Amino acid sequence: MNTSRNKQQQNRSQGSPNKQPLTFVSEGVTNIEDENEKAKLEQEKFERESKIRSRKTLRDQLRSSAISKQKEFNGLVKQRESFNRLNEEEIEFFKSIEDAKLAEESKMNEYLSSKLNTFEKKKRLLELKSKKKPSASVHDSDKSPKLTTPSPRIVKIKSKKKKLGLKVNLKP
Template sequence: MSTRQENDLQSSRFVKEGNADIELQRQRERQESAKLDTDFRTKERLTLQDQLRLNAITKQEEFSSLVKDRNSFNRLSKQDVEFYESLQRRAQLENQSLEEFLEKNTREYDKKKAQVLAHESGRPESVPTRVQVPAKITKKRSMPSKNGIKGVIKKKKSKSNHEVPENRDHSKVETSKGSN
């Protein structure tokens, strides 16, 4: 390299004694120190108790959000609840209309049947307007037979009826005749 290039390199590396701009350097130092002061003020250290409290609060918020997300699968929104209720109402109305239809057609069938029977027998009968069906249909019970309940065979009585009856604990019971 030439000596001139070496001198330019050296001059760019080293600051000469008289060429230093002290005021510019002080201004830069002030700016940096002000920046550090503001950073320190904004980042004031919290006590350990405050740090633990903040940490617990953030963990609780995270946990509650996880629980809310997990439970959201099981919950129905108001719109969903209204939709299902409308489906139930619609199904009830359909069932009610079906019952009314069946009752009406049953009455008409009974009327026509009565008319046909009256026409075939040759005597006019009054057409029943409404057939009453009992709420609960029960089977008539037959009277018990001589032997008791149908299908049950009773054991024959023993010949010695005049013995002294026994208690359940197999001790004999004394009976008194006319001793009052």
């Protein structure tokens, strides 16, 4: 009988590792309520001791927290850099595009400056010719008829408005 009781106590104690095995109280020796309170106090003491044993020191807690935060930060940095980082081929591609734009812009500037120079030359030639003609026309005014340019006139264009086809008779 004693061995079966020990087996039951072992089974109960193995079922929950944080609890102490139950001890039986013989009748009439002590009060059951007092025994229950003592058992609860002992159980709480046992649980506190097991928590203290499993608790890390403050230094270990801070160290593990710092390590986890550093790992998280490194992961974020790696993710950000992998997203924004360009390899050599991409860098060369963007440089070639930029160089092509600069070359095209310089060609356009050269073209515009050459056209501007030719325009300025033609303008000067026309100005010189126009200065020479009035002086010649003053001397030759009797011989050649003057060319007159037509003066600009204002021409009104009638708009084609669609008529509704309704006529109003105001006469009686």
